Amino acid sequence: MTTPSGPSTGPAADRLSVGDAAPDFTLPTDDGSTVTLSDLRGRKVIVYFYPAAMTPGCTKQACDFTDNIASLRGAGYEVLGISPDKPAKLAKFRERDHLTITLLSDEDKAVMTEYAAFGEKKLYGKVVTGVIRSTIVVDEDGKVALAQYNVKATGHVAKLRRDLGLD
Template sequence: MSDRLSAGDVAPDFTLSTDTGESVTLSDLRGGKVIVYFYPAAMTPGCTKQACDFSESLESLKADGYTVLGISPDQPEKLATFRDKEHLSLTLLSDPDKSVMTAWGAYGEKKLYGKVVQGVIRSTFVVDEDGTVEHAFHNVKATGHVAKLRRDLGLNED
């Protein structure tokens, strides 16, 4: 498993395809704060709950100066279906070779039903205006994560 990023680390830059086929480069977002969250798979119950929570909170997060990027190993076409089915308004990015997840420490060994397996480690990072990790949350729970994140960042509840 790669080392996990923590507060104070430089956020590894990336360019990934969105659910609409466009590209997003993290360094292009410098000057604003970015919430990058990694999730295992579109259209699964936990990932759907988390994505819907982020989407419902998106306008207030934007008002507080945050851009939200959700990253999974799913292909852009599946992400587009997920976005449309769940009426998501956030940007979903595709990392099919898991290279970005690995660089950020969001892919590696984890326990699943008592067994050690390789997989996506549900993680969220807050990147500051200069591209430094301000907060790193690993092994987060899908349900209630956005509300907890807002509290941890000192933001008002929606």
């Protein structure tokens, strides 16, 4: 049930930059509801893309966001984690790790592609096609306020907090 809108983006040359309009989307959550980015206008939104629920790096990153959600929300940010996992797997992930962030399913990777968070990347020295761990911060007007690609799972939330001036 992916509904992206706007022009399609591809590899690194088409990455989003500060000031770009964040592509709108509607995606299913782990509980069967949907989230539409444009419905969150007026709020700042951290959209982060990760490869797979319940893997070590992705678990660490999701737990870091969960551990920081109160202060992020206190600073006016919502957090949306997007992976290609099915909603049922995301529900297990939420339950297993007591996650309090919103998890969205992009099974066909259309939104990831629009955000340049899916494509060629290096993995253990080889070029592969997959999810590029990325974080896009969208401002209250739906514009990109920060775009980070090829981020590390561990320590990313602390770095993001510093980049946003929250620490």
